[in-house]
Amino acid sequence: MGLTIAQKIIKAHLVSGEMTPGSEIALRIDQTLTQDATGTMAYLEFETMGVPRVKTELSVAYIDHNTLQSGFENADDHRFIQSMAKKYGLYFSRPGNGICHQVHLERFGKPGKTLIGSDSHTPTGGGIGMLAMGAGGLDVAVAMGGGAYYITMPKMYKVNLTGKLRDFVTAKDISLEILRILSVKGGVGAIIEWGGEGIKTLSVPERATITNMGTELGATTSIFPSDEVTKAFLEAEGRGDAYVELKSDEDAVYDKVIDIDLSTLKPLIACPHSPDNVVTVESLKGTKVDQVCIGSCTNSSLYDMLKVAALLKGKTIRPEVSLSVSPGSKQVLEMLADCGALTDIIASGARVLECACGPCIGMGFSPNSGGVSLRTFNRNFEGRSGTADGQVYLVSPETAVAAALTGEITDPMLLGTMPQITMPETFQIDDSAVLAPAPADEADQVEILRGPNIKPFPDSMPQEDTLQAPLVLKVGDNITTDHIMPAGSKILPYRSNIPHLSQFCFGVCDTTFPERAKAAGTSIIVGGSNYGQGSSREHAALVPLYLGVRAVITKSFARIHVANLINAGIMPLTFKNPADYEKLHQDDVLRIENVYDGMDSGEMTLIDETTGDNIPLLCSFSERQKAILQAGGLLKYVGQGNK
DSSP states (O other), X not given: OBOOHHHHXXXXXXXXXXXXXXXXXXXXXXXXXXXXXXXXXXXXXXXXXXOSSOOSSEEEXXXXXXXXXXXXXXXXXXXXXXXXXXXXXXXXXXXXXXOHHHHHHHHTOOTTOEEEESSTTGGGGGXXXXXXXXXXXXXXXXXHTTOOEEEEOOXXXXXXXXXXXXXXXXXXXXXXXXXXXXXXXXXXXXXXXXXXXXXXXXXXXXXXXXXXXXXXXXXXXXXXXXXXXXXXXXXXXXXXXXXXXXXXXXXXXXXXEEEEEGGGOOOEEEOTTXXXXXXXXXXXXXXXXXXXXXXXXXXXXXXXXXXXXXXXTTOOOOTTOEEEEOOSBHHHHHHHHHHTHHHHHHXXXXXXXXSSOGGGGTSSOOOOTTOEEEESSSOOOTTTTSOTTOEEEEOOHHHHHHHHHHSBOOOGGXXXXXXXXXXXXXXXXXXXXXXXXXXXXXXXXXXXXXXXXXXXXXXXOOOOSOEEEEEEEEOOXXXXXXXXXXXXXXXXXXXXXXXXXXXXXXXXXXXXXXXXXXXXXXXXXXXXXXXXXXXXXXXXXXXXXXXXXXXXXXXXXXXHHXXXXXXXXXXXXXXXXXXXXXXXXXXXXXXXXXXXXXXXXXXXXXXXXXXXXXXXXXXXXOHHHHHHHHHTSHHHHHHTTOO
């Protein structure tokens, strides 16, 4: 039986385990990346491990999230990360150099390599044939220290593309179409491979948009073949020597196959507040728009920006609309400036923002109260924009421009003829904003710079054989990491200060949760299906840990979050009968006995001492995960000499 692209890479990097879907495997990691919202904690964790130098082929620390420096906190974190990178052997991408995924694709990514990053949209690298996965910061720290990365062996899905996109229909619309088909839960436990004759018509930036958005499916990752399109992109970046051909075997077997005819697609839009709430743009014709944002790691490439500039050239945005444009990297911004496209964007009335994540994570450019904001981003979760009642829609750059020019949701096909975009044969290479680490023999001389906002990693306790605690919070389905640990300009500066950060935990759901959890001392959370979807931020586990949460019981979990819970020493459990969710009520006193035996058998019994109900629970822990929970989290487990 032949192998898929992902299976070939997994096989080449397999450290332990069997490539059987559902079983735990360990992978050797070639590259890692971090960003500053998660990086400070990751490097505190790495420092605690006591490893003198990173052991990967390449590790890069990016500053792209918390670039709004309204106080000392973000600046202090950046200095800390820069000094850590210099001392421990990482490359450091300075603020302003660009969004981690865009820059990594341009300057560092290599087909056939494994990459994990402390950002959920790391699968962007799949656009050039990398096995690129989002992970919690602690998993990244362990990989930097030479440890393996553990995942559940995924199933393999195949999306066959045929035909060719019409003008004004884009890779973003392909992403929204697959979200419409599969939903935000449809990719859980799977790697999605894109193939078919239609992929030959898609550039690397278009492919990267699709793999980036694959994160919203809950997929482990997404991947394209490495082919002549990949080779041309790498050669344009001056990195042709990184190219290797990668394709699946003709007799490769897939667990699911989906066919999409590109020629039949229309411009699509994801409505509030979920990326899979997808309808056609034309169905919302006439909806008033207050704000438009173009950029993010999904749609900020030179290709995207040249299309935007061409559509805006000689035109002026509506006076009632505010338009922001965020190029994805310094390379993109410089090339826009050199060819005159930047002038066309500015002349239209757009505001050009820094090459950073910015509005995508609520770091500036929040919409007005109740405002309708069209964004070329990847997520439109409630409150993520920084405005609690903001109505955020996800669209392509073309649809975004159409709204900015008309003041309402408009099918971009009505704009007329799509200008022809000619991409340069070579990109402008300037790596001056990427700083190399100190040589190993000089590392001891590097001082680590710490600000007062940087606090130690929260302490964890070994999971005991009997757990008794109140149910301090009950939430519903599709709870995101933005619900658990919100982002935004008021909160992100405290990512390195768990005690301060804790006061915002579950603020979208229940502002009283932090106080009640602290008062309880030890507590349990109950949730619905797909709990923890969205970002890879381990703070969504570390903050509940700090507040005393010892177990989370749900109908189902998102992949990265369940790993982060285990790493933090919090036990993730699921209902054997999902209907039992209804039997539990906030403030019930719950008890689980014989936890260790339950870890072994895969079943536990939850006793509701308030109602008298006995509720069967399921768990699925590898021997390693059991040991981590019994040690009190991954950091303590590694501290005992394990990897």
